[in-house]
Amino acid sequence: MHAKPSYTEAQLIELLKLKNQRAYNYLYDNYSAAIYGVICKVVGDEDEAADVMQEAFIRIWRNIEQYNADKGRLFTWMLNVARNLAIDHIRSAQSRKSSKTESLTESTPLGAPGYTDAIKIDHVGLNAVLDKLTVEQKKIIDMAYFQGYTQEEIAEELDMPLGTVKTRARAALMKLKHLFV
């Protein structure tokens, strides 16, 4: 019918703040896969992830006024909104069930040996990146980024001093930066 519109981030933000439907469609079509991917990674269950994503998009839509371009990119903000919502979701689910530490070892394969082989990875890029990260670096990033762990929780989980968590977290992220930026 017509060519897909292409917006600069500034244009998109402006249109989103005007509650422009086409801008919203564009937003969904371009970013939903990344957001859904992150939510799935956090939540684990795909049906639950779909529910969380619905909530995330409504929150993004409703709170677009709060987004401040000076504080970072729109996509970063959106991904953080979705990720925080997903983390809140599992946190409340976990607190309903049992203690978080148990839940982590059971519900997430992070700590389990052979995790990278167990998960279905259809993304060549992900494999390439994971190959460059040590198991420990990946674990720290996933615990912090996907599970919302605090320094103390990671220190406890990985049985290392707080200072070490801090240093290794930095090293892990420096590696990512080296790989992407």
Add this chain to the structure above:
Amino acid sequence: MDIQDYISSGIIENHVLGLTSPAEDAELTRMSEQYPEIRQALREAEEALVSYGVLHSKTPPASVKGKILQALADDGQIHPEDENQTSSRPSKNVFMRAVAIAASVLFLATVGFHLIRTADFRRQISQLKQEKADLIAQNETFMAQIQETRQELKVIGDPAFTTVVLNGVAGYDNSRALVYWNAASHAVYLKPIDLPALPQNKQYQLWGIVGGQPVNAGIYDPPVGDQALLQMVSIENAEMFAITVEPTGGSDQPTLDQMVVAGKL
């Protein structure tokens, strides 16, 4: 605080991973607003982590988008008519095309109308120009007539002029002419009245009779219509005036059998 030390302290990386305390977060926000290097490092760390997140991309179930749209509509975040934006596009296009066609037709009609109007104006302008030229010519004619009449009145009204009536001789009984002669200045004016038309090769010639001898007082063509006062050749001591018909260009001596009118002072 040294900026580089701060950047390499790990606070930025720990912050983007959500591992910092609220106090540390506030400090970083302050520092990044103050130092572009810190802001830059923060952006890079965020980008790296976002890129890592994107690697896990997964296409959501097709039903999710519709559900979200519905939820947003229920929430009043989207206006219902907006939802039809995409599907209503073709009819919108048809409408826009109709508007465009209508605008084109209107434009062409306007151009045509103005072309016709312009031609009309041109015609009117040339007509007015012609009328103006006619009026100017008419005015010039009137001015000339006024001038002649004024001259005539001046001569007629001047007591220095003597009026000589030249009556028709035998065969020219209805012909008549008037001569105004000024004895002091010797000026001669002729007012021909009812002189018959002449063939192409003939002209009238006025003579003054001085001491019994005819003296040429000038030739003229019989004027058509209103006959103006004609200034003729000056004559001294005139006793009589006469008009004869002579070959074009006049003669030295009058052809006496061709005399038309004559009159004594």
